[in-house]
Amino acid sequence: MSPSARAAVLGGQVLADLLRVADVDPELLVTDFTGTDPALSHRLGEAEVLFTGWGCPPLDSPALGRMPRLRAVVHAAGSVKHHVTPACWERGLLVSSAAAANALPVAEFTLAAVLFANKRVLAAAHAYRAARGPIDLLGHYPTLGNYDRTVGLVGASLIGRRVMELLRPFDLRVLVHDPYADPDDLAALGAEACPLEELLCRSDVVSLHAPALPATRHLLDATRLALMRDGATLINTARGSLVDTEALTRELVSGRLYAVLDHTEPEVLPADSPLFDLPNVLLTPHLAGSLGGELDRLAATAVAELARYAQGLAFRHAVDPDRLAYSA
Incomplete structure (x- = not known):
């Protein structure tokens, strides 16, 4: 080492x-x-x-x-x-x-990101900072909250499966896309097997837990990102190569989507990337794994x-x- x-x-x-x-x-x-x-x-x-x-x-x-x-x-x-x-x-x-041990903090980070995303913590914090006073939470965020929300997990990896376990106590629907996973196995974990395009259309939060492979490069391209609901959040604690960065940047600059990005492509974005300053984006420096x-x-x-x-x-x-x- x-x-x-x-x-x-x-x-x-x-x-x-x-x-x-x-x-x-x-x-x-x-x-x-x-x-x-x-x-x-x-x-x-x-x-x-x-x-x-x-x-x-x-x-x-x-x-x-x-x-x-x-x-x-x-x-x-x-x-x-x-x-x-x-x-x-x-x-x-x-x-x-020790991948199973490393999966634990990543899953915990993801759980926190899911709950904060549905609660609109990032957007509300920015709005509160700008207003320096009361803000109309229900007016700005009428769907705020975790009750009856849908979370889509892309990949039933060690991390993805641990995320499923952590999400079980909450009133959330969990969809999973993984071509190698057994639907009955996913059902036992409280999740519903789902084609990727359907998962993107139905989910309030989409969290990536797939490996970086030639077949998964830009798995979420412009076409698939466009399927995500207005106001949905993308969480990436997997690998930056899973997402077309240019296409995602366009969606985020428009304000249509939110994102929590612990991995990007390139791994460190250029200093002039707009993602550093957008109020609907939380960028973290490869923080989710074991530290x-x-x-x-x-x-x-x-x-x-x-x-x-x-x-x-x-x-x-x-x-x-x-x-x-x-x-x-």
């Missing part, structure tokens, strides 16, 4: 727990698998498990060739796509990810997986290579 990832996830109790379950040198940090350092090459040659995080180099065939004893990869973060290559699966490596104290949960999840491996048990959060092609 990178030095910054190590500093963030391997501190205090987590490091102590790691040392209890594995024979590991806490001073050893690998950021390069090229084998240019003889001492490092020896250590990699002895490694049975890699404990990885953000910034891990790709585990390609040359890298794996320097690790003949390697049997497993335990990732103390979400997606493994940045470093787990087809060569890992060909080698038969076991791979675990601060939440990183301890990622590391603790990974250490628990390593402990299971040491006991000869299957990973609780194993990565399935067959599902990786259409997941985050």
Whole structure:
């Protein structure tokens, strides 16, 4: 992992727990698998498990060739796509990810965004600031509130499913579009399977939880954005590439839609983007995922997986290579 990832996830109790379950040198940090350092090459040659995080180099065939004893990869973060290559699966490596732990704060952020969106918190706050006095809430926002609203989730991912669970106590209808999800499975979670176009037409809030794939690039283009109800809110805690930024900007500048955007394309918008200043847009800097104290949960999840491996048990959060092609 990178030095910054190590500093963030391997501190205090987590490091102590790691040392209890594995024979590991806490001073050893690998950021390069090229084998240019003889001492490092020896250590990699002895490694049975890699404990990885953000910034891990790709585990390609040359890298794996320097690790003949390697049997497993335990990732103390979400997606493994940045470093787990087809060569890992060909080698038969076991791979675990803390993606389920990372899903929790993203789902919590999404829940807050849904409830605030339907309550028109952002718009009302801007109006109140401008008025510096009383504002006519019912006059300006006659449909304000969460009762009997419809929330559309695009993607029944780990995060999407956790959002469904969090939404269950509220008087909301939940629609889900996911071509790989079982409708009966979604129904058990309190949601209704729905074609994407219908979901966009029916929803007061649309929240994106699909992976970034060639097939999902600009999933919400100008045509599909135009299907959203006037005054509907788009929440993106997934990936910016799911949305055509130019088309969305036009909709938001017109004032027809609202948006909560934790991801954009590009990842940091140009300084002159109107989205920074629009009163109907909340832009956040990739804030929804695990940060601060939440990183301890990622590391603790990974250490628990390593402990299971040491006991000869299957990973609780194993990565399935067959599902990786259409997941985050």
